[in-house]
Amino acid sequence: MVGDVGRERPVYASLARSVRALVLDGRLALRTRLPAERDLAAALGLSRTTVTAAxxxxxxxGYVESRQGAGSWTALPPVRMSSAEPRPAPPGGRYGKxxxxxxxxxxxxxxxxxxGAPAIFDAAVAAAVAELPRYSSGPGYEPAGLPGLREVIADGYTARGVPTRPDQIVVTTGAQHAFxxxxxVLAETGDAVMVERPTYPHALGALRRRGARLVPVGVNEGWDVELIAGTMRQAAVRMAYLVPDFQNPTGLLMSADDRAALVDAARRADAFLVPDETFADLPHDPGAPRVPPLAAFDSGGRVVTVGSASKLLWGGLRIGWIxxxxxxxxRLVLAREPFDMxxxxxxxxxxxxxxLRVEEVRAERAETLLRGRDALAAALRELLPDWEFRLPDGGMSLWARIGAPVATALAETAERLGVRVVAGPVFGADGVLEDYVRLPYVxxxxxxxxAAERLAVAFHEVEAAPAARPLPAYV
Incomplete structure (x- = not known):
């Protein structure tokens, strides 16, 4: 991005805009030391005056801080808060005062x-209840999971090109428990663990509680495998958590070539890869060719996969697997005892x-999610035309760039107006992504x-609010 600054005028504004975008996207980490003005000017073929102005x-x-003799580094400005008084809904709004x-x-x-649960849920519950007496005479504890379920899960992986035996499956109490x-088991306190930016927030919470050292890599524009590989080596990454299938929250799908290269990078860095496949069964076209799982490219046991029933089947079924x-x-079965039996x-x-009837569920999910995706996208294009987003081919949410670093203020204002959204910084390890919000279409x-109408009112209110002034320094 910075390499294209000379194509816009004025050039100093274009350079500033490019650096700002890299910071907000998380592709340029906070507290990163920037090149000296003379060095950056020489590298970009610009005058030093242009770089100084940028x-x-x-x-x-507020995106750069400097100290004489120490240089300049990236930063974030103060979050702009919304005004105290709400503006009335516009004419034709769907809600009143x-x-x-x-x-x-x-x-x-x-x-x-x-x-919610799929249409065949009641029939599945009835069949499960009829089966339950076969197990009720025993203790009810299967630390690795019921053999019948482990077999079905293993068969699913085998059908996707990853030969799997039931003894390779551990059933857990949800994907969060699995991770x-x-x-x-895989990380010690102080170990470097790579995470995507943005990523699933509760995975970040689990890693922080473990005392891991988080190493973020930006994926808003997709996976830069060369950058990831270099970061793995330089940071001595022990484990990498990623969502390659309809990534949460961006909806991106990792290509087969990138998966193969990523597994090779993990092998060379002596790191484990932990792909979260919670969204893997949610393409909007169930008949489209599927990208092989990350484990299909692994021959050394470095890929340890997390799966879940929560998105495909129902969130109330607290069942996941590894x-x-x-x-x-x-080892995992023994390690789970302090958590649950x-x-x-x-x-x-x-x-x-x-x-056992997963294709019916996948077809139903694809139909409803595609309808919701298109409805939400149409509403946003009409009511918030400056917001930017991709239409994902699967998953459950749009990752919308709102054009200003006010996502936290927007979320607060929107909740007061009757709609809850999650601001971008929640999905990052270091407070960036303030110009993004995640918008599920379930x-x-x-x-x-x-919801889009209320968001439009909230956004215009936040835009009209005065920017917060930084507190003065006390010396």
């Missing part, structure tokens, strides 16, 4: 990217019934339209 603008905006609150039925929650368990080598699976039997039986199209 740095001055970035300092004025009484603003919905979270326990109001008219409140719209776009903070949760999880749909937390892996952090305790696919690993058989020896690592045995085993996952609920009935939930496992329900998940097994649903996975709700009905009419509801998504109302």
């Amino acid at each position: 740095y001055d603008r970035l300092r004025d905006e 009484v603003h919905p609150v979270p326990d109001d039925p008219s409140f719209i929650d776009l903070g949760c990217a999880t749909p 937390t368990l892996l952090t305790h 696919r690993a080598t058989a020896p690592l699976a045995r 085993a996952s609920p039997v009935l939930d496992q039986l329900i998940v097994r019934e649903l996975l 709700l009905p199209p009419d509801t998504l339209r109302v």
Whole structure:
């Protein structure tokens, strides 16, 4: 991006805009020392006056801090807060002066990217309940998971080109439990763990609680495998957590070539890869060719996969799983004892019934999610035409760039106006991504339209609010 600054005028403003975008995207980490003005001017073929003017603008905006004799480094400006008084809804708005609150039925929650249960859910529950007496005479504890469920999960991997035995599967109490368990087995306090930026927020929480040293890599524009490989080596990364299938929150899908290169990079860096496949079964075209799982490119046991029933089947089924080598699976079973002894039997039986009819569920999800995606995208293009987003080919959310670093203020204002959204910084390890919001499309199209209308009012209110002044220094 910085290499293209000479194509716009004035050039100093273009350079400042490029650096600002790199910081907000997370591709340029905070506290990164910037080149000296003379060096950057020489590298870009610009005058030193142009670079000085760009740095001055970035300092004025709060994206660069400098100290004489110490140089300049990247920073973030103060978050701009919304005004205290709400503006009235525009004519034709779908709500009046009484603003919905979270326990109001008219409140719209776009903070949760999880749909309701599929149409065959009741039949699956009935079949599972009928099966339950076969297990009720025993203790009910299967630390590795019910053999029948492990077999179905293993068969699913085999069908996707990754030969898997049931003894390589450990059933967990959700994907979050699976990942937390892996952090305790694969990483020690102080180990470097690579994470995407943006990424799933609760994975960051688990790693922080473990005491891991987070090493973020930006993926807003996709996976730069060469950069990832270099960072793995330089930071001595022990483990990398990533979401290669309809990435949460960007919706990006990693190519087969990048998967192969990433596994090779992990081998050379002696690191484990932990792909989260929670969204892998959610393409909007179930008939489209599927990219092989990351584990398909692994021959050395470096890829340890997390799966989940929560997005595809139902969030109330707290069932996840880990696919690993058989020896690592045995270690994981022993390591789970301090967390829980085993996952609920009935939930496992329900998940097994649903996975036996998984193609029906995938087709239903694809139809409803595609309808929601298109409805939300159409509403945003009409009401917030300056917002930027890609239409993902799978997953459950749009990752929208809102054009100003006000996502936190927008989220606060939107909640007061009756819609909850999650601001971009929640998905980063270091407070960047302030110009992004995640917008799930799991709700009905009419509801998504109302949500977009409320977001438009909230955004215009935040835009009109005065910027916060930085506090003066005390000396």
